Amino acid sequence: MRALQRLFTRVLNFPSRGRGDERLREEIESHLAAQTEENIRAGMTPQEAHRQARLKLGSVEAVRADYHAEAGLPFLDSLLMDVRYALRLLRKSPGFTLVVLLTLMLGIGVNVVVCGVINAILLHPLGVSDPSSLYQIRHQQWMSGHALTTSYPAFDDFRQRNTTFSGMVGINAYSRAELVWRKAELEVAGYEVTGNYFDVLGVQPEVGQFFRATDEHGPGSAPFVVLSDSLWREAFNADPGVVGTTVELNKHPFTVVGVAPKQFHGTEQFEWPNYWIPIVNEEQVEGEDYLASRKGVAVTVIGRLKPGVTAQQATENLNAIAAELGKEYPESDDGQPLRLIHPGLQGDQGDVIRGFLYSVTVLAVLVLLAACANLATLFAARATDRSRELALRAALGSSRQRLVKQLLTEAIVVSLMGGAAGLLTAYFLLGLLGRWYPDLGHLAVNADARVYLAGVALTLGSALLFGMAPAGQAWKISPLQIIKGGPIDPMPLRRVALRDLLLGVQIAICTLLVTASLVAVQGMVYALHVPMGFQPQGALLVEMDLRRAEQEGDLALEKQKEIIEALRGIPGVITVGAVSRTPMTGGLHGIPIFPPGTTEFRLKNSVLAAYLFIMSPGYLDAAGTRLLRGRDFSWYDTTETPYVAIVNETFARKMWGETPAIGQHFIVWGHLTEVVGITQDGKYHDLQEPPQPVVYLALSQDEDEHAIFVVRSLRTPAEIAAALEPALSSIEPNVPINVESWYHSLEYYVLFPARAATAALGVMGLLAAMLAVTGIFGMAAYSVSRRTKELGIRVALGARAMHVLSAAVGRPMALLGVGSAVGLLSGVFASRLLEQIVYQANPRDPLVVAGAVVTMVILGIAAAAIPALRALAVDPSKLLREE
Amino acid sequence: MKPKRDVQPGTLALMILKTLDLLGPLHGYGIARRIEKISGDLLSVNQGTLYPVLLRLEQEGAIASEWAPSENNRRARFYRLTRAGHKLLATEKRDWEQTAAIIARFFDVKPGDLA
Numbered sequence: 001m002r003a004l005q006r007l008f009t010r011v012l013n014f015p016s017r018g019r020g021d022e023r024l025r026e027e028i029e030s031h032l033a034a035q036t037e038e039n040i041r042a043g044m045t046p047q048e049a050h051r052q053a054r055l056k057l058g059s060v061e062a063v064r065a066d067y068h069a070e071a072g073l074p075f076l077d078s079l080l081m082d083v084r085y086a087l088r089l090l091r092k093s094p095g096f097t098l099v100v101l102l103t104l105m106l107g108i109g110v111n112v113v114v115c116g117v118i119n120a121i122l123l124h125p126l127g128v129s130d131p132s133s134l135y136q137i138r139h140q141q142w143m144s145g146h147a148l149t150t151s152y153p154a155f156d157d158f159r160q161r162n163t164t165f166s167g168m169v170g171i172n173a174y175s176r177a178e179l180v181w182r183k184a185e186l187e188v189a190g191y192e193v194t195g196n197y198f199d200v201l202g203v204q205p206e207v208g209q210f211f212r213a214t215d216e217h218g219p220g221s222a223p224f225v226v227l228s229d230s231l232w233r234e235a236f237n238a239d240p241g242v243v244g245t246t247v248e249l250n251k252h253p254f255t256v257v258g259v260a261p262k263q264f265h266g267t268e269q270f271e272w273p274n275y276w277i278p279i280v281n282e283e284q285v286e287g288e289d290y291l292a293s294r295k296g297v298a299v300t301v302i303g304r305l306k307p308g309v310t311a312q313q314a315t316e317n318l319n320a321i322a323a324e325l326g327k328e329y330p331e332s333d334d335g336q337p338l339r340l341i342h343p344g345l346q347g348d349q350g351d352v353i354r355g356f357l358y359s360v361t362v363l364a365v366l367v368l369l370a371a372c373a374n375l376a377t378l379f380a381a382r383a384t385d386r387s388r389e390l391a392l393r394a395a396l397g398s399s400r401q402r403l404v405k406q407l408l409t410e411a412i413v414v415s416l417m418g419g420a421a422g423l424l425t426a427y428f429l430l431g432l433l434g435r436w437y438p439d440l441g442h443l444a445v446n447a448d449a450r451v452y453l454a455g456v457a458l459t460l461g462s463a464l465l466f467g468m469a470p471a472g473q474a475w476k477i478s479p480l481q482i483i484k485g486g487p488i489d490p491m492p493l494r495r496v497a498l499r500d501l502l503l504g505v506q507i508a509i510c511t512l513l514v515t516a517s518l519v520a521v522q523g524m525v526y527a528l529h530v531p532m533g534f535q536p537q538g539a540l541l542v543e544m545d546l547r548r549a550e551q552e553g554d555l556a557l558e559k560q561k562e563i564i565e566a567l568r569g570i571p572g573v574i575t576v577g578a579v580s581r582t583p584m585t586g587g588l589h590g591i592p593i594f595p596p597g598t599t600e601f602r603l604k605n606s607v608l609a610a611y612l613f614i615m616s617p618g619y620l621d622a623a624g625t626r627l628l629r630g631r632d633f634s635w636y637d638t639t640e641t642p643y644v645a646i647v648n649e650t651f652a653r654k655m656w657g658e659t660p661a662i663g664q665h666f667i668v669w670g671h672l673t674e675v676v677g678i679t680q681d682g683k684y685h686d687l688q689e690p691p692q693p694v695v696y697l698a699l700s701q702d703e704d705e706h707a708i709f710v711v712r713s714l715r716t717p718a719e720i721a722a723a724l725e726p727a728l729s730s731i732e733p734n735v736p737i738n739v740e741s742w743y744h745s746l747e748y749y750v751l752f753p754a755r756a757a758t759a760a761l762g763v764m765g766l767l768a769a770m771l772a773v774t775g776i777f778g779m780a781a782y783s784v785s786r787r788t789k790e791l792g793i794r795v796a797l798g799a800r801a802m803h804v805l806s807a808a809v810g811r812p813m814a815l816l817g818v819g820s821a822v823g824l825l826s827g828v829f830a831s832r833l834l835e836q837i838v839y840q841a842n843p844r845d846p847l848v849v850a851g852a853v854v855t856m857v858i859l860g861i862a863a864a865a866i867p868a869l870r871a872l873a874v875d876p877s878k879l880l881r882e883e
Numbered sequence: 884m885k886p887k888r889d890v891q892p893g894t895l896a897l898m899i900l901k902t903l904d905l906l907g908p909l910h911g912y913g914i915a916r917r918i919e920k921i922s923g924d925l926l927s928v929n930q931g932t933l934y935p936v937l938l939r940l941e942q943e944g945a946i947a948s949e950w951a952p953s954e955n956n957r958r959a960r961f962y963r964l965t966r967a968g969h970k971l972l973a974t975e976k977r978d979w980e981q982t983a984a985i986i987a988r989f990f991d992v993k994p995g996d997l998a
Contacts, residue, residue: 035912
């Protein structure tokens with residue numbers, strides 16, 4: 001209680017410290033006067049009386065210090081003093097301060113950005129209730145892209161028969177529509193979901209209500225739409241009155257029933273659907289009915305486990321059902337076992353994404369460590385420079401704790417400033433990321449308190465880390481030695497000083513990072529040059545939705561022919577072809593291939609599951625896919641003539657081995673089909689896939705209303721679009737046309753991960769290179785400036801330039817060599833880590849090793865050049881006159 | 884000559900309280916003089932050390948102070964005991980006597996007593 005009262009008084013006293021001083025002075029004066037008077041009365045001379053009075057009182061300074069300690073908060077007092085002193089010192093050497101602040105800003109900024117991204121991707125909840133009991137159902141074999149699970153009827157069977165899930169929803173996440181509201185037209189993308197979707201996910205509407213399972217009464221019975229918060233705000237001006245009104249989706253009326261809450265965007269971190277409609281009404285938007293067919297893979301299945309049921313039990317339950325279905329529907333259901341994963345990160349991509357993020361985190365922490373080593377070197381060097389000052393203070397009675405505290409305060413002040421700059425930078429970068437909407441999807445990066453707390457913790461942690469070096473030096477200081485010995489600079493050549501060790505560590509880490517970024521660049525180059533089996537460069541994709549124009553069957557085929565002719569007629573166009581879908585746009589799954597003579601089309605009887613493309617004559621040419629043997633399709637291959645197919649090498653090898661494939665037969669989609677051509681292999685789903693069997697069917701025999709036209713031309717998309725408009729208006733007016741460069745459209749889907757990895761690792765490598773340069777430069781410059789006198793004497797005694805150089809920058813160079821070697825070796829050992837991040841990463845590649853060595857040598861030379869020149873320019877006569 | 888003894892830490896505050904209790908309001912110099920006198924010049928008080936202790940006691944609320952003219956018309960700060968101070972003195976005195984009694988007993992013990 002008393003202690004508390006005292007603390008309170010002290011805090012109150014704190015701002016008025018000066019007045020206490022005044023009071024003590026007055027009291028001591030009156031005390032001395034009284035004592036002197038008494039001494040005079042005792043018979044002393046006035047001088048003697050005064051002297052004796054002072055002696056009796058004791059050391060006024062010590063009393064004042066005690067008095068202060070009692071009056072205020074000595075800890076805070078000295079802290080303020082230290083902070084002020086630290087700021088003064090930093091102001092005195094702006095160059096040093098700038099380097100330190102920049103280093104910290106980069107080191108901490110990088111880490112906070114990485115933390116923010118991890119927070120957003122891995123830790124940020126999906127806005128659904130209890131995400132841990134929510135599972136996405138996947139097939140064991142990776143057959144159908146990243147997301148889709150089964151056909152809708154199969155999903156319905158799983159939903160009805162399982163005993164382990166409290167709810168199971170089916171989602172088609174590929175819904176696209178033209179939304180019309182009060183004459184405003186808008187292209188939107190959304191989800192078609194089963195009626196129980198919102199109830200199973202446990203989401204409450206922001207406005208209005210959601211549709212439920214009870215609203216579904218067969219196909220077309222629930223023309224309702226739920227809007228996303230962002231669509232509601234952008235297109236409907238956040239008007240709550242929109243609930244109950246009717247909008248058009250692909251020319252069909254839908255009633256807006258509610259708006260989803262702001263933080264809810266389905267079950268995928270990167271996807272932000274604009275709307276949700278009941279899956280029973282999908283035909284109105286899609287134009288085709290996928291609810292009845294067991295053959296297509298139409299829905300992603302997500303289920304919520306019943307309380308107490310483990311994922312293992314649920315998997316067994318589902319597998320039993322899958323086996324039953326395989327028996328009941330042998331033509332369509334293959335009874336493949338299933339497995340459960342947590343939804344959110346593009347299906348199985350989650351592992352890849354997580355691995356990548358963890359690796360990047362490790363690298364970011366390494367950058368910060370290198371930065372700390374750098375700063376520790378700088379601070380230790382400064383502490384050595386200040387050793388006289390520190391020794392003097394120790395000699396005057398300052399305690400070691402006090403000195404250490406002061407040096408640590410300096411480190412913390414600097415790192416708080418640097419950390420604040422880093423946090424600010426990270427804030428802007430994360431904001432930028434959060435506002436970035438690539439085609440691939442959008443990531444809600446909202447840096448919350450957790451992220452910034454991590455930033456502050458990193459700041460203080462690094463301050464302690466690099467503050468230790470000078471503090472350790474101050475602790476060992478011996479005032480006598482230093483005051484006696486004049487400017488000390490032992491720099492003992494044989495002893496490895498702490499500074500050397502730090503620089504070595506820093507260079508090793510930097511080499512590792514430089515190696516990593518070189519590996520990333522190499523991986524990127526490989527990714528760009530991997531044989532994809534087609535040439536997206538110099539080709540354009542022309543897309544127009546003839547389905548919208550309600551063209552069916554033969555008529556659609558005729559239109560497509562006309563469009564191809566029109567495109568071919570445009571000057572500058574080399575070749576044109578049409579294809580059902582271009583490679584690497586997802587959505588592929590294996591189509592069963594049966595041997596000739598099969599009568600029962602059970603999946604068990606199929607010999608191969610191949611990717612299937614439908615194409616027009618000329619597509620292979622336009623796409624740049626080489627036809628190795630045989631012939632291309634022609635328009636004369638019709639439903640009246642024998643069915644023909646072109647297969648790729650893998651298909652031919654898997655089916656017929658060494659036997660020539662041309663002229664062989666197989667059954668696909670119920671037609672006996674003859675192989676007429678063989679194409680080169682390629683990549684169809686993603687760059688990482690092993691060689692896949694592929695079959696191409698003729699557009700003129702299996703018409704597909706939705707075709708993409710591939711145009712090989714040297715002209716730009718805009719020019720082609722402009723030339724196309726008049727040519728097409730006569731064939732098919734009022735159909736929106738979309739023309740884009742094939743290469744650019746691929747960039748997002750295929751090259752984006754490699755790009756992102758390269759960018760991330762490239763930035764880290766760049767930072768590391770900068771740190772290496774500042775570290776070596778700092779060390780070399782420092783060593784030269786400390787030893788100017790010695791170098792001058794050497795020059796005066798006739799030392800050669802080589803000797804001067806080796807004396808001046810030999811040590812940093814030696815450290816560079818050792819550190820780089822260690823870094824390279826660890827890079828090779830960390831290759832597993834790097835392989836996770838970068839496609840075809842190989843740190844053992846001699847090119848990479850050579851690149852890293854050359855980079856480090858160049859960095860070393862660049863960093864040491866100025867100090868070395870300065871050392872060579874030492875003029876002994878001038879120097880000796882100075883001292 | 885036997886060196887004078889230093890004041891044991893903590894005891895100076897008790898001496899100040901007792902002095903003020905006996906003599907009523909006093910200034911710093913007066914307190915120092917009294918302590919010296921009472922101890923029979925056995926204790927050498929480094930007189931300056933008195934002031935931080937006075938400040939602490941005042942912050943704890945045991946004493947209060949104000950400026951007033953001294954006996955020979957000089958301005959001096961006079962300290963007096965507060966109620967809390969009286970109470971503090973009483974508890975401290977009891978504690979001190981208890982400690983002294985315990986220590987005294989230990990010194991009085993002879994080997995026979997423990998048998």
